Amino acid sequence: MILNNAEKPNRATIMKNRSLVSIDDLTTDEVLRILDLAGEFEINPVQKLLDGKVIATLFFEPSTRTRLSFESAISRLGGKIVGFSDANCSSVSKGETLHDTIRMVNSYCDLIVMRHPVEGSARFASEIATVPVINAGDGANQHPTQTLLDMYSIRKTQGTLDNLNIFMVGDLKYGRTVHSLVMAMSRWNTTFNFISPEELSMPDEFKLYLENLNLKYYEHSDFTEIISKADIIYMTRVQKERFSDPIEYEKVKNVYVLKNSMLRNTKPNMRILHPLPRVNEIHTDVDSNPKAYYFEQALNGVYTRQAILCSVLGVK
């Protein structure tokens, strides 16, 4: 269908009242529109566009960055926040179902931001609610606002999303951020290098997805030799509890630690991202290197979430 200009939806209405549950819910144009809008908020972060709006932030499991950056984004936009940061402080502790909690909260607010440990809970909530739902993480499934802020950080540091060589390091099996980022970046002719212990390698379904798109990916168990090719190094934490054999963990635990000395021959444009929290997978001596970008990345989360909030409410 070709729309003429008069029929084309404008930016403020294209996502209005639509929930954001999975990164696949967005078209490429919608992704780019959110990134552009995030750029506008970076220049001018305090805009009272949500004046009079009530946003419910329902965090059924603990979160630091995501909750605080959402609340910071809402506050900068002049919105009011209701909600909880721990399921023990809600009726869930009395045995209330998610269905009933959402039905109830729905009538108190204009938008629901929700994190829940059960996978698919955000999609379910979006079916019950009449207000839009933004998924702030549903178990190991989706975390689309993290993916969008990662993409904002990539585009901002590289000037483009096209033809980049992205290295993903660490736990590629269980990390939802890397899975969503692979799916999202596959729209921009990305070359992927997956660096992980065998036990935590990228699941076949994602490799098959890339093969079907004729995108290149390479798998490695170590990255010191090839690090010079990276445009982005996306670090994740290798957790001891993921290993069935503790000896295997001991063998690999230091292989996936990034140290400043390893960055000597890296490209000038290369930047290091990490969804945080970091434990020991990036040595603190990297922090002062201009290529370390993870704290700025966390800040970009506020601008990106401002853009997402405004998009789903259709106010900008």
Place this chain on the structure above:
Amino acid sequence: MKEPKQLSVSAIQNGTVIDHIPANNLFKVIQILRLDHIDSQITFGTNLESKKLGRKAIIKISDKYFEDDDINRIALVAPDAKLNIIRDYEVVEKKVVVVPDFIVGIAKCVNPKCITNFEHVTTRFKVVSKKNVSLKCYYCEKITNQENMQIF
């Protein structure tokens, strides 16, 4: 002496014959089509020899005809099933099962952490492979394939 050719399950005058059901999924087919809730006369045979399936099952339901959408629901457990529509002891139409694009209800999501296994939510799947049927959960986005598929 040549063995006389005889039907393992007696013929019906009018109704539907569902053939080429994998023997181990016979009761799942009965469950999906809710045959235990209808009043028609039903006969079935199982562990019958089949060149294609090894052992197959067959169900004959008198005076009952199914809509295509209903019958396609058995595609998850009997993708090779064939239907004969019988009128006055004659086969008047043959049908095959078509794997639908979406499955609502019927199957359980394999992911124990999926919302459909926590709250009263009807399961919904997109069929991502029709050959060896595999389903992508609309809620948790995990894949349930034929080996780990459970029917409600």
